[in-house]
Amino acid sequence: MGLKNTIFMVLVASLITKEVLATKHVVGGSQGWDASTDFNSWISGKTFKVGDQLVFKYSSLHSVVELGNESDYKNCDISTPLNSLSSGKDVVKLDKPSTRYLTCGTLGHCGQGMKVKITIAKGNASSSPSSSPSPLASPLASPLASPSSSSSSSSSTASSPGSVDASPASHSFVSLMTIVTLFVPMMFSLF
Numbered sequence: 001m002g003l004k005n006t007i008f009m010v011l012v013a014s015l016i017t018k019e020v021l022a023t024k025h026v027v028g029g030s031q032g033w034d035a036s037t038d039f040n041s042w043i044s045g046k047t048f049k050v051g052d053q054l055v056f057k058y059s060s061l062h063s064v065v066e067l068g069n070e071s072d073y074k075n076c077d078i079s080t081p082l083n084s085l086s087s088g089k090d091v092v093k094l095d096k097p098s099t100r101y102l103t104c105g106t107l108g109h110c111g112q113g114m115k116v117k118i119t120i121a122k123g124n125a126s127s128s129p130s131s132s133p134s135p136l137a138s139p140l141a142s143p144l145a146s147p148s149s150s151s152s153s154s155s156s157t158a159s160s161p162g163s164v165d166a167s168p169a170s171h172s173f174v175s176l177m178t179i180v181t182l183f184v185p186m187m188f189s190l191f
């Protein structure tokens, strides 16, 4: 009975963990996907990881076009797009470690800077969910495993100089730690 409960708790914990670690990035922030938005400053210091989503909010003047390579991106060549979206509120899932090139399909907007190059890191997403459930799965063997996960994720964010954009990552990390500290005593109480 105790074992079943433990397995259930671990499943719930890992689901919550994934939810917390995935970030929705509204491209361009409060200004959204617009020709007047400075996307270079929006993107600086941001980290994108597998499982995150890009949210494009824009008026009917714009669209979202995904390009297949760096050359098309640099030259604003939208003649062979991978994908085109035009709902005005589009979600792009960052499903694997790669580089994604997104621009606007409206004539001239790409040249005006309406484009983003998103580099999706495997580090954060693959290390955190796989390392954090393991201390939960074996609380008796390694109850003190959580400090090691804190050092690994702080080192990954330490490299970014932008202090403003580090807050969402640290916020989700705090949420994760809260869950861990809540769940670990809970699991001990089951034994």
Ligand SMILES: [Cu+2]
Pocket (backbone or CB within 6 Å): 034, 035, 061, 062, 063, 104, 105, 106, 109, 114
């Ligand atoms: Cu546009």
